[in-house]
Amino acid sequence: MTASRQTAQTSVIVIGGGVAGMSAACALAQSGLEVHLVERRGYLGGRASSYIHSGVNEVIDNCQHVLFGCCTNLIGFYQRIGALDRIHWSDEMTMIEPGGRCSVLGPFGIGPFVLPAPFHGLPRLVAAHAFSLEDKLSLARAFRAMLRPVPPDSRETLAAWLARHRQSPGAVERFWKLVIASALNAEIDSIAVPYAAKVIRELFMNSAQAGRMGINAVPLSDLYSGVEALLSNHGSSLHLNSNVERIGWDEEVSEWVVTTRTGTLVSDYLLLALPFEAMGKLLPRMPPADGAEALASQIARHEHWPICSAHLWFDREIADLDHAVMLDREVHWLFNRGRLQPWRKTKGSYIEVEVSASRVYAARERNEAIALTLRELAEFFPAAASAKLEKAALVKEVRATFGVPPGIDAARPTAQSPWPNCFLAGDWTATGWPSTMESAARSGHLAAEAVCKSIGEPRGILDPDLKPRGLMRVFG
Numbered sequence: 247m248t249a250s251r252q253t254a255q256t257s258v259i260v261i262g263g264g265v266a267g268m269s270a271a272c273a274l275a276q277s278g279l280e281v282h283l284v285e286r287r288g289y290l291g292g293r294a295s296s297y298i299h300s301g302v303n304e305v306i307d308n309c310q311h312v313l314f315g316c317c318t319n320l321i322g323f324y325q326r327i328g329a330l331d332r333i334h335w336s337d338e339m340t341m342i343e344p345g346g347r348c349s350v351l352g353p354f355g356i357g358p359f360v361l362p363a364p365f366h367g368l369p370r371l372v373a374a375h376a377f378s379l380e381d382k383l384s385l386a387r388a389f390r391a392m393l394r395p396v397p398p399d400s401r402e403t404l405a406a407w408l409a410r411h412r413q414s415p416g417a418v419e420r421f422w423k424l425v426i427a428s429a430l431n432a433e434i435d436s437i438a439v440p441y442a443a444k445v446i447r448e449l450f451m452n453s454a455q456a457g458r459m460g461i462n463a464v465p466l467s468d469l470y471s472g473v474e475a476l477l478s479n480h481g482s483s484l485h486l487n488s489n490v491e492r493i494g495w496d497e498e499v500s501e502w503v504v505t506t507r508t509g510t511l512v513s514d515y516l517l518l519a520l521p522f523e524a525m526g527k528l529l530p531r532m533p534p535a536d537g538a539e540a541l542a543s544q545i546a547r548h549e550h551w552p553i554c555s556a557h558l559w560f561d562r563e564i565a566d567l568d569h570a571v572m573l574d575r576e577v578h579w580l581f582n583r584g585r586l587q588p589w590r591k592t593k594g595s596y597i598e599v600e601v602s603a604s605r606v607y608a609a610r611e612r613n614e615a616i617a618l619t620l621r622e623l624a625e626f627f628p629a630a631a632s633a634k635l636e637k638a639a640l641v642k643e644v645r646a647t648f649g650v651p652p653g654i655d656a657a658r659p660t661a662q663s664p665w666p667n668c669f670l671a672g673d674w675t676a677t678g679w680p681s682t683m684e685s686a687a688r689s690g691h692l693a694a695e696a697v698c699k700s701i702g703e704p705r706g707i708l709d710p711d712l713k714p715r716g717l718m719r720v721f722g
């Protein structure tokens with residue numbers, strides 16, 4: 247691969263084929279730039295991808311990824327690449343207790359009429375067996391407090407906020423830790439309140455539409471099959487298996503020169519869509535620039551949190567639910583992949599069990615982790631105890647997400663980089679969202695806007711947020 251400048255079209259090299267890089271590359275190609283999307287792996291998706299696991303000879307996602315209706319930029323990106331019809335949407339979240347008793351959260355309505363926000367979820371919360379009266383009263387108190395916007399610069403941790411709002415042990419364990427802290431993938435004493443408030447408002451208060459949960463009905467990397475076609479239809483290109491080794495700025499002709507394992511590319515603009523640790527590794531190989539040191543110290547403030555998933559194939563169906571939140575145990579989420587992906591024609595069942603933000607689980611040895619998962623699964627779904635486990639895979643992603651402790655916003659750079667004609671994207675940059683695919687897609691769209699503005703052709707690429715509905719319009 248050696249590409250020299252062949253056209254007068256403005257060109258940009260996007261490094262990193264995760265959601266951030268893909269969304270930036272697609273938006274820029276559609277805006278008329280010549281884009282080269284460069285990814286070190288042989289497939290797209292980064293931390294949200296799928297691959298053949300050789301141990302079980304199955305295509306698996308590196309972990310179930312869920313999105314919500316409020317993820318407007320991710321949805322916009324899926325729409326542009328023709329992937330939106332491969333998302334399965336659900337309005338309900340089932341909470342299951344050891345023993346199998348279920349409570350269902352979600353909007354309440356009769357026919358097409360749903361109660362106005364923020365009351366749409368209230369009847370089902372009131373009816374939930376999973377919470378005692380004391381838990382429900384403390385959750386009502388917390389939700390009422392969250393009606394008032396939390397100052398974005400608040401230095402309070404979620405743990406301190408919960409104590410200040412007298413949350414009952416049941417509400418803390420079964421709601422705040424399991425639903426909210428697991429969505430933010432960190433422990434409650436490491437979460438800044440504004441991020442928790444964002445999740446609560448988007449998922450439970452703003453509107454029923456914002457809180458709908460989306461699950462991919464095909465392997466994650468298959469979602470991105472439209473990216474290469476979109477790029478080539480716009481005179482752009484995708485370069486897989488191309489680890490970037492060196493980056494130079496040619497001052498004389500104002501061009502970036504990017505050397506990968508497979509060749510050299512040149513362009514007018516550079517867009518770095520890397521996770522923070524990869525960006526940190528690349529820094530010493532970038533040209534010197536004022537502000538590079540400040541960026542290095544921002545990167546140094548970030549911390550990883552793990553997510554683990556056990557993929558289990560049984561000889562029979564063990565759960566008659568598509569997905570569930572499992573209460574009071576080390577395991578957290580169940581996804582019935584065989585049911586959610588019927589094209590797999592799984593004999594028996596394929597279940598994925600997810601454990602968020604647990605460094606204890608992540609440190610467990612494989613057989614011990616699988617045995618514990620099976621033991622706990624059987625407490626919720628007794629059929630798992632008598633079913634035969636045909637095969638199993640354990641995926642530990644120790645660098646799954648970055649944490650959002652108080653003060654983290656100061657360590658999230660904007661799209662503007664210290665180098666000329668160079669912009670930054672990635673879920674960890676300044677989007678206001680926690681470490682999610684939506685943050686990645688937003689960062690890609692923000693960086694694409696910055697490139698367009700810089701070439702003197704400003705355009706709106708960021709997809710607008712969903713508007714709060716019902717009474718939430720007053721509290722927005």
Ligand SMILES: Cc1cc2nc3c(=O)[nH]c(=O)nc-3n(C[C@H](O)[C@H](O)[C@H](O)COP(=O)(O)OP(=O)(O)OC[C@H]3O[C@@H](n4cnc5c(N)ncnc54)[C@H](O)[C@@H]3O)c2cc1C
Pocket residue numbers: 261262263264265266267284285286287290291292293294308309310311312313488489490491519520521524553554643645646647671672673674681682683684685686
């Ligand atoms: C196990 C797990 C579960 C998750 N669950 C959810 C969820 O349910 N919902 C949700 O919204 N989010 C979830 N996330 C978070 C989500 O996956 C990330 O926030 C998002 O995918 C980050 O996208 P990104 O493009 O910013 O970074 P990445 O996905 O990390 O992409 C960066 C890309 O850059 C490439 N790269 C790195 N170095 C180089 C180099 N030198 N040269 C060329 N290419 C390079 C990498 O290979 C990678 O493809 C989860 C993450 C994990 C790991």
